[in-house]
Amino acid sequence: MTDAYDSCLAVEGHGDAVVLVPGMDGTGLLFYRQIPPIAHSYRVASYALRDAATTMAELVADLRAIVDAVAGDGGRAIVVGESFGGALAMSFALEHPDRIQGLVVLNSFPHFHQQFRLHAAIAGLHAIPWGAMGLVRRLTAFRMHSRHTHRQEIERFMQMTARATRHGYLNRLRILTRYDIRERLSDLRPPTLFLAAEEDHLVPAVEQARYMADRVPSSIVRVLAGHGHICLIAPDLDLADILREWRGD
Numbered sequence: 001m002t003d004a005y006d007s008c009l010a011v012e013g014h015g016d017a018v019v020l021v022p023g024m025d026g027t028g029l030l031f032y033r034q035i036p037p038i039a040h041s042y043r044v045a046s047y048a049l050r051d052a053a054t055t056m057a058e059l060v061a062d063l064r065a066i067v068d069a070v071a072g073d074g075g076r077a078i079v080v081g082e083s084f085g086g087a088l089a090m091s092f093a094l095e096h097p098d099r100i101q102g103l104v105v106l107n108s109f110p111h112f113h114q115q116f117r118l119h120a121a122i123a124g125l126h127a128i129p130w131g132a133m134g135l136v137r138r139l140t141a142f143r144m145h146s147r148h149t150h151r152q153e154i155e156r157f158m159q160m161t162a163r164a165t166r167h168g169y170l171n172r173l174r175i176l177t178r179y180d181i182r183e184r185l186s187d188l189r190p191p192t193l194f195l196a197a198e199e200d201h202l203v204p205a206v207e208q209a210r211y212m213a214d215r216v217p218s219s220i221v222r223v224l225a226g227h228g229h230i231c232l233i234a235p236d237l238d239l240a241d242i243l244r245e246w247r248g249d
Contacts, residue, residue: 007047007048007050007062007065007066008027008028008047008048009045009046009047009066009069010028010035010045010046010047011043011044011045011069011070012035012036012039012043012044013038013039013040013041013042013043013044014042014043015041015042015043016042016043016077016078016101017042017043017044017045017067017070017071017075017076017077017078017101018038018042018043018044018045018077018078018079018080018243019044019045019046019047019063019066019067019070019077019078019079019080020034020035020044020045020046020047020080020082020085021049021063021079021080021081021082021085021086021088021089022046022047022048022049022082022084022085023082023083023084023085023086024083024084024169024172024173025160025161025164025169026048026049026051026164026168026169026172027048027049027160027161027163027164028046028047028048029046029160029163030157030160030161030232030233031046031232032156032160032233033153033232033233034232034238034239034240037238037239037240037241038239038240038243040240041240041243041244041249042078042243043070043071045066045069045070047066049062049085049088049168049172050062051165051167051168051171052167052171053171053175054171054174054175055175055178056087056088056091056175056178056179059088059091059175060088060091060092060095060096063079063088063089063092064092064096064099067079067096067099071099074099075099076098076099076100076101077099077100077101078100078101078102078103078104078243079092079093079100079102079103079104080104080106080239081103081104081105081106081108082106082107082108082232083106083107083108083202083203083229084108084172084176085106085108086105086106086107086108086109087108087109087110087176087179087181089103089104089105089108090103090105090108090110090181090188091179091181093188093189093190094181094184094187094188097188097189097190100190101190102190102191102192102193102246102247103188103190103191103192103193104192104193104195104239104242104243104246105192105193105194105195105209105212106195106196106197106231106232107195107196107197107200107202107203107205107229107231108203108205108208109203109208109212110180110181110182110185110208110211110212111179111180111181111182112176112177112179115177118173118176118177119177121173122170122173122174122177125166125169125170125173126170130166133162133164133166134158134162137157137158137161138158141154143201143202143228144201144202144228144229144230145157145228145229145230145231145233145234146197146199146226146227146228146230146231146234146237147199147226147228148226148234148235148236149228149230149231149233149234149235150235153233153234153235154233156233157230157233185212185215185216186215186216186217188216188217188219189217189218190218191218191219192213192216192218192219192220193219193220193222193242193246194209194210194212194213194216194219194220194221194222195209195221195222195224195242196208196209196210196221196222196223196224197223197224197227197228197229197231198223198224198225198226198227199226199227199228200227200228200229201228201229202229203229205229206221206223209221209223220246222242222246224237
């Protein structure tokens with residue numbers, strides 16, 4: 001991380017380190033429902049992705065600095081990545097396997113197959129006024145959120161994602177056009193849990209999770225029944241319970 005980069009790092013709790021890696025919006029604020037229960041058993045950190053980063057390697061270096069800050073220099077962490085954050089978490093695990101105690105990948109992929117959608121999104125973000133993004137999020141909410149997510153939680157989501165920048169979105173979309181770790185999945189060595197929302201309309205999450213688990217040693221898949229792509233703000237999804245069950249705590 002450069003001195004000019006404000007990671008908005010927030011740390012709570014005590015115990016083994018857990019680092020929560022945000023998705024395309026780039027804000028760690030969206031883990032707000034998950035952090036308090038995780039902090040009962042772990043030292044949990046959330047942070048913001050650097051909007052100026054134009055390569056996955058830069059984001060991997062930033063994540064290493066976050067792990068250093070939370071687990072200590074040379075320490076290990078359980079890294080939890082959502083969507084784009086899952087791609088980043090797996091990229092980090094490939095480059096720094098000695099820094100990973102466990103890997104949790106939610107609604108993610110080793111390669112974004114529908115590249116035309118990425119290029120269309122890039123073109124669309126260049127074309128539309130950035131102020132219209134709030135309306136776009138509202139119009140697509142029914143396809144993105146778990147169907148039983150409370151209205152007030154969706155409103156809170158809208159407020160938090162309003163802080164995202166066009167620059168950050170564009171850079172992360174461009175990174176995905178070059179991202180492909182399919183041939184390296186067998187090199188992922190830490191214990192890995194793939195979480196996949198059953199009703200994800202953005203990513204074929206269940207299909208992708210099973211594809212990855214077939215190739216990643218020491219990995220399992222858990223399907224999140226009834227959930228959509230944005231599921232961490234849903235009332236009945238508890239990452240703390242999932243972590244305890246997975247690790248046998």
